[in-house]
Amino acid sequence: MMDASIKIILALLISLEISFTTSISLNIALIVCAIIYLLCKRVNWKLMLYSIFLPILPAFGSWSSLYFYGTGDHIHMSFVLLTRIFAYIWIGSCFTFTTDIDKLLKSLEQNFRLPSTFVYGVLAAFNFLPRIAQEVKIIRLAARMRGEILHFYSPQIFFKAILTSLNWSNNLAQAMRSHGFAEGATRTHYHVIKIPIWNWFVALVIFIAVQIFLFMSPFH
Template identity: 55%
Template sequence: MKLLLLLIIALEISFTTIVSLNVALVILAIIYLLAHRTRLRTLGWLVLLPLLPAIGLWSTQYINGSGDRTLMAWVLFTRIYAFVFTGATFTLTTDVLQLTDSLEQNWHMPAKFAYGVLAAYNLIPRIRHEVQVIRAAGLMRGQVLSFWSPQLYFKAILISINWSQNLAQAMRSHGFVEDAPRTHYRQIPLTKVDWGIVITGVILLQIGVFVIPWT
């Protein structure tokens, strides 16, 4: 439900030109992240990483835009941060396993796709390790495989394909059949509280867009 609320927020602020609303969303997102004990260093990166594209959008709109260029420049600048920080409230506080279980059980995502997402997520640490092994093996042969080396990524892709085939065989050997009726060990039900949070969030967003006289 958190994902649904964030999608609604992202869609709505994409069509609004209210700077103060974007700033308010950023502040609320920071408060939410701090309440979930997000490290200050992480918050600092969330401020610094979007800074260059935000400045680029601001300057492009201010120099080449039409209409109220100053307003639109700040709208685009703050919108970038609103997207980043509201997105961070999801990515930094949501467990991937619970997310995929919820999407499969409550939103009827195909089980094959849900398990594929989990497999890809869990393979990331192994891929990083294999990249280090490939680079070390290259150095032993006198080859320096840099970050931009196509050979490095080609070998990593081949290893990933092999892993995916092994995973598919393992799932079939454990009796996994797509579209077959299944029970779930981990139940992720949608509660009235979840629906209440979404409805309240949407109502507050509409009040912020249409009622509050932002400046």
């Protein structure tokens, strides 16, 4: 198992690199490798389909913008962007489909010294994700009962969201403190997450392989 924080660092580095390079073949190679990785991990096929269909519109949008409105090397660039957007999605999926925020934050805390106030604060808030989705619906429904329709550009919807965040954060922080969470105190860990050396090694090999591919590939 690759460690979650290594995975996200690698994903960020590679996606940053393909934001600035213009190699179609590298983008395609990354997509293929990501798909193979996800197949090996036996990711749910519905999630895989999601990663195929989701980027179609933005990818097509970027492709057609450059293809029809660009100048100079725009035909090549339009296909770079098309493949780049799919590469972003699939590289992202390698992270989001195979690990979770819990593992990531705990690894960041134990291996990268992220302060525990941040780790557990963010974690507490992320556990509210389903309730937040619900709350957005409630805010809009409550307004509709008063005959108002809230759009995403209505200040009220954001104001209500901020009010709710303030309330919940007070309650959550109090609840955590009453359960013994002390800010800045040293903690011991029940789940000790140590990053094995081979994780760093694999990450380095992948990163170097990307560079070699970029410079050696006859196709761009």
